[in-house]
Amino acid sequence: MAKIIFLPHAELCPEGMVVDAAEGDNLLEKALEAGVDIDHACGGVCACTTCHVVVQEGFDSLNESTEQEDDMLDKAWGVTMDSRLSCQCRVGKEDLVIEIPKYTLNHAKEEF
Numbered sequence: 001m002a003k004i005i006f007l008p009h010a011e012l013c014p015e016g017m018v019v020d021a022a023e024g025d026n027l028l029e030k031a032l033e034a035g036v037d038i039d040h041a042c043g044g045v046c047a048c049t050t051c052h053v054v055v056q057e058g059f060d061s062l063n064e065s066t067e068q069e070d071d072m073l074d075k076a077w078g079v080t081m082d083s084r085l086s087c088q089c090r091v092g093k094e095d096l097v098i099e100i101p102k103y104t105l106n107h108a109k110e111e112f
Contacts, residue, residue, distance in 0.1 A: 003095045004030055007056070012036050012100055027053070027062075027089035027098070039104050044087035049076035051086040054099040059084075061092030077103050 001020050004027065008016040019034045021027075028051050031038050039050035046068050055062065059082050065073075069088045073079055078101045086098075 002058075002061075002091050002093060004091065005057075005095065005097045006031065006034075006036055007097065007099045009036075009100045010102070012038065021091040021096075023091060023093055025091045026087070027084075027091060027096070028086040030091070031086060031098075036100075038086055038100060040087060042087075046072055046085060046088055049073065049085065050104045052076040052079070052083060052101060052104060053086045053089075054078075054080050054101065055082045055084055055089075055096060056099055057097035058092070058094040061094035061096070063088075063090040063092070077101065 004019045004021050006013050006017045008014055013036045019030050021030045028044050041050045042048040049072050069085050073083055
Protein backbone atom coordinates (compact mmCIF):
# COMPACT_ATOMS: atom_id res chain seq x y z
CA MET A 1 0.00 0.00 0.00
CA ALA A 2 1.33 3.41 -0.97
CA LYS A 3 0.96 6.65 0.92
CA ILE A 4 -0.19 9.89 -0.66
CA ILE A 5 1.34 12.82 1.16
CA PHE A 6 -0.52 16.05 0.46
CA LEU A 7 1.66 19.03 1.28
CA PRO A 8 0.04 21.85 3.25
CA HIS A 9 -2.32 24.05 1.23
CA ALA A 10 -3.68 27.16 2.94
CA GLU A 11 -7.32 26.45 2.07
CA LEU A 12 -7.68 22.74 1.26
CA CYS A 13 -5.49 21.07 3.90
CA PRO A 14 -3.59 23.61 6.03
CA GLU A 15 -1.78 20.93 8.02
CA GLY A 16 -1.10 18.65 5.07
CA MET A 17 -2.38 15.08 5.07
CA VAL A 18 -1.25 11.50 4.59
CA VAL A 19 -3.64 9.05 2.94
CA ASP A 20 -3.24 5.32 2.31
CA ALA A 21 -3.88 4.20 -1.26
CA ALA A 22 -3.89 0.87 -3.05
CA GLU A 23 -2.23 0.40 -6.41
CA GLY A 24 -4.65 1.55 -9.10
CA ASP A 25 -6.56 3.99 -6.88
CA ASN A 26 -7.48 7.31 -8.48
CA LEU A 27 -5.59 10.25 -6.94
CA LEU A 28 -8.50 12.71 -7.10
CA GLU A 29 -10.93 10.21 -5.58
CA LYS A 30 -8.54 9.43 -2.71
CA ALA A 31 -8.12 13.17 -2.03
CA LEU A 32 -11.87 13.77 -1.98
CA GLU A 33 -12.49 10.73 0.27
CA ALA A 34 -9.96 12.16 2.74
CA GLY A 35 -11.62 15.58 2.74
CA VAL A 36 -9.06 17.31 0.52
CA ASP A 37 -11.52 19.12 -1.74
CA ILE A 38 -9.45 19.53 -4.90
CA ASP A 39 -11.44 21.41 -7.54
CA HIS A 40 -12.81 19.16 -10.29
CA ALA A 41 -15.21 21.28 -12.33
CA CYS A 42 -15.62 18.68 -15.10
CA GLY A 43 -16.38 15.87 -12.68
CA GLY A 44 -13.03 14.18 -13.24
CA VAL A 45 -13.35 13.38 -16.95
CA CYS A 46 -10.23 15.20 -18.21
CA ALA A 47 -12.19 18.10 -19.66
CA CYS A 48 -10.70 20.93 -17.57
CA THR A 49 -7.57 21.68 -15.55
CA THR A 50 -9.03 22.42 -12.12
CA CYS A 51 -7.62 19.25 -10.50
CA HIS A 52 -4.03 20.04 -11.57
CA VAL A 53 -1.41 18.91 -9.05
CA VAL A 54 2.38 18.80 -8.98
CA VAL A 55 3.83 15.39 -8.12
CA GLN A 56 7.00 16.20 -6.17
CA GLU A 57 7.89 12.56 -5.46
CA GLY A 58 6.73 9.30 -7.02
CA PHE A 59 5.91 10.74 -10.46
CA ASP A 60 7.39 7.78 -12.35
CA SER A 61 5.22 5.29 -10.46
CA LEU A 62 2.00 6.82 -11.83
CA ASN A 63 0.28 5.61 -14.97
CA GLU A 64 1.35 7.31 -18.20
CA SER A 65 -0.47 10.48 -19.14
CA THR A 66 -2.61 10.43 -22.26
CA GLU A 67 -2.44 12.87 -25.14
CA GLN A 68 -5.77 14.33 -23.97
CA GLU A 69 -4.37 14.95 -20.48
CA ASP A 70 -1.21 16.52 -21.90
CA ASP A 71 -3.32 18.80 -24.10
CA MET A 72 -5.42 19.89 -21.12
CA LEU A 73 -2.32 20.52 -18.99
CA ASP A 74 -1.11 22.97 -21.63
CA LYS A 75 -3.98 25.20 -20.46
CA ALA A 76 -3.35 24.92 -16.71
CA TRP A 77 -1.87 27.66 -14.53
CA GLY A 78 1.62 27.03 -13.15
CA VAL A 79 2.37 23.80 -15.01
CA THR A 80 5.71 22.09 -14.33
CA MET A 81 7.39 19.02 -15.78
CA ASP A 82 5.89 17.09 -12.85
CA SER A 83 2.30 18.30 -13.33
CA ARG A 84 -0.62 15.93 -13.75
CA LEU A 85 -4.39 16.10 -13.63
CA SER A 86 -5.28 14.25 -10.44
CA CYS A 87 -8.43 12.83 -12.05
CA GLN A 88 -6.23 10.93 -14.50
CA CYS A 89 -3.62 9.62 -12.04
CA ARG A 90 -3.60 6.01 -10.93
CA VAL A 91 -1.48 5.32 -7.86
CA GLY A 92 1.45 2.97 -8.37
CA LYS A 93 3.59 1.16 -5.80
CA GLU A 94 5.60 4.18 -4.61
CA ASP A 95 4.60 6.82 -2.11
CA LEU A 96 3.55 10.14 -3.62
CA VAL A 97 4.22 13.68 -2.46
CA ILE A 98 1.57 15.97 -3.91
CA GLU A 99 1.52 19.76 -4.07
CA ILE A 100 -1.82 21.37 -4.82
CA PRO A 101 -1.16 24.65 -6.65
CA LYS A 102 -2.33 27.84 -4.99
CA TYR A 103 -4.33 28.88 -8.04
CA THR A 104 -6.57 27.06 -10.46
CA LEU A 105 -8.42 28.13 -13.58
CA ASN A 106 -11.94 27.32 -12.41
CA HIS A 107 -14.33 29.62 -14.20
CA ALA A 108 -17.34 27.67 -12.90
CA LYS A 109 -16.59 28.15 -9.20
CA GLU A 110 -18.40 30.94 -7.44
CA GLU A 111 -16.62 32.76 -4.66
CA PHE A 112 -18.61 34.51 -1.94
